[in-house]
Amino acid sequence: MTSTLPVQPDSTDSSEIESTETHGHAVEEHGDFRMFGLATFLVADAMTFAGFFAAYLTFKAVNPLPSGAIYELELPLPILNTVLLLVSSATFHKAGQAIRNSDHARCRRWLLITASLGIAFLISQMVEYFTLPFGLTDNLYASTFFAVTGFHGLHVTLGAVMTLIVWWQARETGGRVTAQNHFPLEAAELYWHFVDGIWVVLFVILYLL
């Protein structure tokens, strides 16, 4: 088969061949694509939000609200929420820096702050829900508002849980998140930044437009 070319094994890798042979049939090292896979998944997730936003904007443009319906939103609480999430993105970044310097205590402190900010966001969102002048089934606008913010809140909840799991994994002894292996932290961090980014878009579309 002349169209096939065997790649010459790198002679410097011969020691690795010896050490990996016991692991199985054939062992090749390849790059770590887990972040790539996660990023692809987040593209898919973003498309879900894009669908919701498109539906919201179309409803708003096409479907008139029933007379007497209230859809004025108070801004102070959502602005506070925006600040909470943006700050939490920064604190997660700090945690990532700390683990790269093997500073487990600092990393865990920042992670805990991040998770607390996320939970504060959720509480604040709950307060907003219960003070709104409309409920889930009142009208189209209300339903869409709850669906979009609720779907985002679900993401924040998952993100906070993941942050706490990483917090547990980053413990000094016996944890799997270390300076050498910080994939769980990086993955949770990328997800968290994604959720914050979605919130900024959501804030502009739902509250400001």
Added chain:
Amino acid sequence: MTVTLPPNSTAPAPKLQPTGWLRYLSFSVDHKVIGLQYLVCGFVFYLIGGALAGAIRTELASPVADFMARDVYNQVLTLHGTVMIFLWIVPVVNGAFGNYLIPFYVGARDMAFPRLNAVAFWLIPPAGLMLVASYFITGAAQSGWTAYPPLSITTPATGQIIWIVSVLLLGGSSIFGGINFIATILKLRRPGLKLMQMPMYCWAMLGTSILVVASTPVLAGTLVLLSFDIVAHTGFFNPSLGGNVVVYQHLFWFYSHPAVYIMVLPAFGLVSEILPIHARKPLFGYVTMVYSIMAIVVLGLIVWAHHMFTSGTPPWMRLFFTIATAFIAVPTGIKFFNWLATLWGGKISLNSAVLFSCGFIVNFVLGGITGVALAQVPFDIHVHDTYFVVAHFHYIVFGGSVFVIFASIYHWYPKFTGRMLNEDLGRFHCALTFIGFNFCFGPQHWLGLNGMPRRVAEYDPQFTLINQISSVGALLMAISTLPFLWNVIHSAFYGKVAGDNPWNALTPEWLTSSPPPVENWVGEAPLVKEPYAYGVPIDEIDLSATSGRDLWSSGK
């Protein structure tokens, strides 16, 4: 990326998972096992969907609803559509052949995320069982595979909710698969293999996976909103509560038009693998093929509203979507001429794989022509929601994708099992399928043009004869499954031993044993830079000019 391979390692495979036939029922992470799991599971659902189609054609053999009640008919047609699309064609053209072939084609030992891969497969059987079981427990959904509101809101809720949950699971499976294919093709390629040297099926799967990742989540979000309408009595898509049904249609077709390409692009890729081998010629126009696939991906995402010309679509939208849809005929046409040019002057062996591929070309051209016709607003308004649409759709997904699935089974069965299929039975199967298919769906064009609406159990008696012809065609298609079933089961035990490379093919999956070992190759994976270098004496191949571009274009 370092390659640290022991040359010709004879170390035994790790025994972490069941071996023998039991592994096909296990949570295996071997891409070949998962591929065959997809294939067999899909085929079981094909038989179920086929039985449902048989029930539909039996009912339509007479103009009154005498075989089953009207609401049962609605359930049967909903299940037929959903099972065939989400449990047969999408999992098989993507999951089955993709998982089996893509790691070979990129020179890898498995997919990028093997466990995610197994999760993606094992979402399918429970979702499918749930969907089929809903018929026996509460009555299945009645609103068709499109689940348009307000129909899906007003028909019995339980069946519709089970339908939604099932489709959400299948959509999740599809997204996980798509992520895996993108990562495998872009990141797991063997060192030295360039993108433009990959076999064409890799490009088809890359394009398909981009469509899956971009559009399936939108359907998922939409169905969640629909389930809120059913369960929580919100009014997103409920006009009586101020909702907007057209928004559902936009969001639904934003997925479901690309879904057609999700079913058909991989089939294009598979045909591009089969034809050069059996015509002993390079694939004609490799580069144009790649750009055509990517053009179809981009255009496929911006043509969805041509399904909605009768939904009060404003004139500018009609104009835009008509033109955009007509544009898709260009890259598709390029691919067809490439296949014809590949066959042209080749030493074609008329085996079952080639016959099914040629059947695909004929049927898909017919379906494509009616598709371009349907994209024109004046014509579409005339035949919208008639049997013309049914005929067009089946020429695309059965005449197109399913013919290719059969071609691929005949082509790769020797690799799967190490044994050849019986060619005489295969040709008989192909002839029977082709005749039955055209008898079944050809006359439906006439029915549609004369105004017979689709999705109804009863019709005007003037259409009786044509419907009966169509039903006879369906019966022939049902019978055609029997020689195929006998062939695959009998040949698995008594077929002629195939050897490693019965077709003398150059693509990487044939350069290992049949069936291939765990992790695909004993020792080094081959680096195939000329997957279509057929028709040239082997010592004339210019290895210094190694690229996947066909030798035809360089004048050889």
